[in-house]
Amino acid sequence: LNTTYAYWLARLDYDSGRYDAAIARLRVVVQREPTFIRAYDNLGLCYEAQNQPEEAARQYREAIRRARETGEQWPWPFLNLGILLGQRGEAQEAEALFREALEADPAFAPALYHLGTVLEQNERTEDAVQMLRRAAAADPGYAEPYFALSRIYRRSGRTADADAALATFQQLRQPAKAATP
Secondary structure (H helix, E strand, C coil): CCCHHHHHHHHHHHCEEEHHHHHHHHHHHHHCCCCCCCHHHHHHHHHHHHCCCHHHHHHHHHHHHHHHHHCCCHHHHHHHHHHHHCCCCHHHHHHHHHHHHHHCCCCCCHHHHHHHHHHHHCHHHHHHHHHHHHHHHHCCCCCCCHHHHHHHHHHCCHHHHHHHHHHHHHHHHHCCCCCCC
């Protein structure tokens, strides 16, 4: 079985919520091709979906270790582990991981967004605003940075900016209206 094909079958299993099947396929992939970084990252996603955060973190760390070894510039395992650690209150390591994701891709909007939220939590407001603005610029259709900006602006008394950011967030979150013939 071709490992790339097996990987994509596992991704389909993951997208369909068949995590055990995805894990089984991904285990075969990494056994046959131990340098397949995306397979480790997706194993992490599967374990996270099964509420096994320790095993998820182990898989993300393996993907990161192999990415560092090979020099592959792929930001996802850094982002995924950073999000997991951030949810557990490990903000310092999460921040470092988001920054490393940005070394791989400086315009990676999800890493910019999550870095901004970590900076906000650590009361580094100006740095947070800068990262959130960069996230919004990197992906104009990404709504979440605008919500975070709205929250920060409102706390700092910038009501007009908060309202504008919230309006942009709401506009982006609305489902696209079907075109009428």
